[in-house]
Amino acid sequence: MLVLGIETSCDETAAAVVRDGREILSDVVSTQIEIHRRWGGVVPELASRNHVLQVMPVVDEALEKSGVTLDEIDGIAVTSGPGLIGALLVGVQVGKSIALAKKKPIVGVNHLEGHLLAVRLGADAPAPPFLGLVVSGGHTSLYAVRDYGDYRLLGATLDDAAGEAFDKVGKLLGLPYPAGIVIDQLAQTGDPKAIKFPRGLTKRATLDFSFSGLKTAAMYHLQKHGIPEGQALADFCASVQEAIADVLTRKAVKAAKEAGLPRLVLCGGVAANSRLRALAVERGAEAGIDVHVPEKRLCTDNGAMIAVAGYETFRRGGGPSGLDLNANPAWRL
Ligand code: KG4
Ligand code: ZN
Secondary structure (H helix, E strand, C coil): CEEEEEECCCCEEEEEEEECCCEEEEEEEEECHHHHHCCCCCCHHHHHHHHHHHHHHHHHHHHHHHCCCHHHCCEEEEEEECCCHHHHHHHHHHHHHHHHHHCCCEEEEEHHHHHHHHHHHCCCCCCCCEEEEEECCCCEEEEEEEECCEEEEEEEECCCCHHHHHHHHHHHCCCCCCCHHHHHHHHCCCCCCCCCCCCCCCCCCCCCECCHHHHHHHHHHHHHHCCCCHHHHHHHHHHHHHHHHHHHHHHHHHHHHHHCCCEEEEECHHHHCHHHHHHHHHHHHHHCCEEECCCHHHHCCCHHHHHHHHHHHHHHCCCCECCCCCCCCCCCC
C-alpha cells in the first residue's frame, strides 16, 4: 500500500510517499525556521501563510522523487491535530482536495502517533509493545504503546515541553531559535556537573514532568553571573542539557518498568539530542530495556511518519476520515 503523508501542524511543510508503512520512497521537508527566527519563535499566522505557499511544491516534489503518480497512491494521510489551527487547516484542505479530485481515501492522523511510529522507518523498526517518549517543542509525554492504535498516556509535562525548555534557556543566552541543537553543540565541550540545575518532579512518584523550575533557575543564574562565554558557556549548556536528559531518561525507564514494556522508543525533535540518546541507551541497558531512537531526520517533523501512522490507521479501519475531516488543534492522543 502506497500512502502519501502530509504534515503542516507547525513550522515544517512536509510530504512523503511510504510503502507498506516501512519503506520511504520520498521524504520532502521545507522548513520555515529562517522565517520565524527573527521573532524568536513560531508566529502562527506566518506559519499558515508559508504553508499555503509551500504545500503544493512540496507534495509535487515528494511525488516526483518517489516515482509514483497520484493515480498510483492508495491513500492519503494528513496531520489533523494537534497543532496550530491555521497551519493544520492548510494540510487538511490540500489532502481533502486531492482525495476528492483523485477519489482516494483520506485519513486524519494525530501528530503524536506519527512521532511514535516514526521508528518503524528505521533499520531496526521495533513494533509495539513499547514505551514511547515523545519529546518535542510542544510535547513531553510518555505513552504505553501496546499495539498500533492503542496508546495510553502515562505522564506529560505540567508546564513547558522539553524542547521549549531548551529553546527558552537558549533565548536567555541570546542563542538563535531553535536553540536546542545549538545547546547540544555547545555542550559537547562542557562539564555537565558544573551547575546543579533542578530536576523537576523527580522526588515524587509521578510520571509527569515540569521544566519551569529549570528555566527559572537558569534565569536567576544568568542574572547573578551574567551571560557566560567560552568554557563557562559550554559548562552552562552541558549542565542544562544534563538536567533535561536526566529527568527524561529516569522517568522513561521507570515508566517502561512499571508498565512491563520491554522496549523504549524516543521520538520528537528533542530525541535528536546527543546526551539524551546516550543516557537513554545507558540507563536502558542497566534496566534491561531495549532503547530505540529513530535517526535524527525522522525525529523532527516530517511527512513519512504521518504516512506510517496513516497506513496503520487504514489497516485497522480507524481514525477520523472522509471529506468531512477537520483540523483538531487540541486533539489528545
Ligand atoms: O518535533 P519537532 O521538530 O517539532 C515539534 O513538533 O515541536 O521538535 C522541535 C524541537 C525544538 O524545541 C528544538 O529546539 C528541539 O526539538 N531540538 C533539540 C535538538 N534538535 C532539535 N533539542 C535538543 N537537542 C537537539 N539536538
Ligand atoms: Zn512534532
